Amino acid sequence: MNWSRDLIEEHLIVRPSDQKVANLLNDIKQKYLEEKGESIPLSEIEVSAYTQFYMPTNARKFDFLWNQLPEKVKNEIIELPFIDFGCGPGTYTWPAIDCGIKGPFFGIDSNQHMIKQARLLGEGLFPDADVSFNLSEKGIDIDAPKTLLFGNAVNEMGVALTLKWIEKLNPKFVIFIEPGTSKVFKEILKMREELKDRKYQVHYPCASLEISCPVVGRIIGTGDNEREDWCHQVLREVPHSSIERIGQMAKMDRKVQPYIAHVYELDGTNKREVQTARFVRFMNESKHSFVWEVCLLDGDSQEIVEFEIIKKTMDKKAVKEFKKLSIGHEVSYDLIKDVAANKKRVSVKLLNGN
Numbered sequence: 001m002n003w004s005r006d007l008i009e010e011h012l013i014v015r016p017s018d019q020k021v022a023n024l025l026n027d028i029k030q031k032y033l034e035e036k037g038e039s040i041p042l043s044e045i046e047v048s049a050y051t052q053f054y055m056p057t058n059a060r061k062f063d064f065l066w067n068q069l070p071e072k073v074k075n076e077i078i079e080l081p082f083i084d085f086g087c088g089p090g091t092y093t094w095p096a097i098d099c100g101i102k103g104p105f106f107g108i109d110s111n112q113h114m115i116k117q118a119r120l121l122g123e124g125l126f127p128d129a130d131v132s133f134n135l136s137e138k139g140i141d142i143d144a145p146k147t148l149l150f151g152n153a154v155n156e157m158g159v160a161l162t163l164k165w166i167e168k169l170n171p172k173f174v175i176f177i178e179p180g181t182s183k184v185f186k187e188i189l190k191m192r193e194e195l196k197d198r199k200y201q202v203h204y205p206c207a208s209l210e211i212s213c214p215v216v217g218r219i220i221g222t223g224d225n226e227r228e229d230w231c232h233q234v235l236r237e238v239p240h241s242s243i244e245r246i247g248q249m250a251k252m253d254r255k256v257q258p259y260i261a262h263v264y265e266l267d268g269t270n271k272r273e274v275q276t277a278r279f280v281r282f283m284n285e286s287k288h289s290f291v292w293e294v295c296l297l298d299g300d301s302q303e304i305v306e307f308e309i310i311k312k313t314m315d316k317k318a319v320k321e322f323k324k325l326s327i328g329h330e331v332s333y334d335l336i337k338d339v340a341a342n343k344k345r346v347s348v349k350l351l352n353g354n
């Protein structure tokens, strides 16, 4: 689905003017920044503004994540019921349907306006989908294996309440797509430990739950800019012109979207191939190479190292692709030379689409 505002507009609860939408987006952002550790109830008109701006741009994160998952994991998820918790207007339900997941789909949200909006989008754009949106877990078979997704909801609900829902709904797969901030990274790290205790294994972005995260406690930057690092992904793409326009009016950039995505499986086994690395930070580009920091799985340790990726090992198309790469991609690599203790000259191959 190529999301644009024209596509959504007909199916909004209310249709405020563009200037009103831009103002509302700033109000909503302010509400989310004032974190009170509880649900932030948006009004009908705010839900309409949220839907036309955030839903299309957030939805693309699901597509990216989906393309990064091992085939075996995707094939299992495709066959399972899918729950979008804190679903809002169905932000991650719609791309999950588009990716070929069979469902049935259940959206749960405590805000009745979000539920009304999600239903309207469903009736208008996905009339044949097996999807229901409710204020509770009504209709869900608790004992059946399922996928449970939290989209920008842990940030609002906190770790303890999220865990309660995981225990109650007993999912086989858990997916988080949350804001890419250092604060959320700390929450997701807590979640990672809790899920490890509950016998989950990770499929994205880490290589394994048995290996500690190499980003934790790492200091980046220098002088006044020195800060603790945090692991996140960054989606880089130009949104549809109708959304970009509202973004410009609201002074909100959606070309660069930081977020934190994690995928876990109950009693899962690690499916990450050896000799792979995940891009975590773009460093620089010269005439001869790209330099990226990667999270490298090496035997039974995971570490952050610099990859100097030599351009002459790539064809022209690959060089072009590398210029607009998003953070979070997985690559396989061949070592050309160990340049220093934490720097390798390599040739790489992108492993998944997007």
Ligand SMILES: C[S@@+](CC[C@H](N)C(=O)[O-])C[C@H]1O[C@@H](n2cnc3c(N)ncnc32)[C@H](O)[C@@H]1O
Pocket: 038, 039, 040, 041, 054, 055, 058, 085, 086, 087, 088, 089, 090, 091, 092, 108, 109, 110, 111, 114, 150, 151, 152, 153, 156, 157, 161
């Ligand atoms: C930031 S919005 C995210 C909506 C959508 N998932 C997205 O990413 O665009 C968070 C949603 O979580 C819902 N929410 C917060 N606490 C909740 C709870 N305890 N139970 C159900 N929904 C909750 C809110 O009503 C809101 O719609």
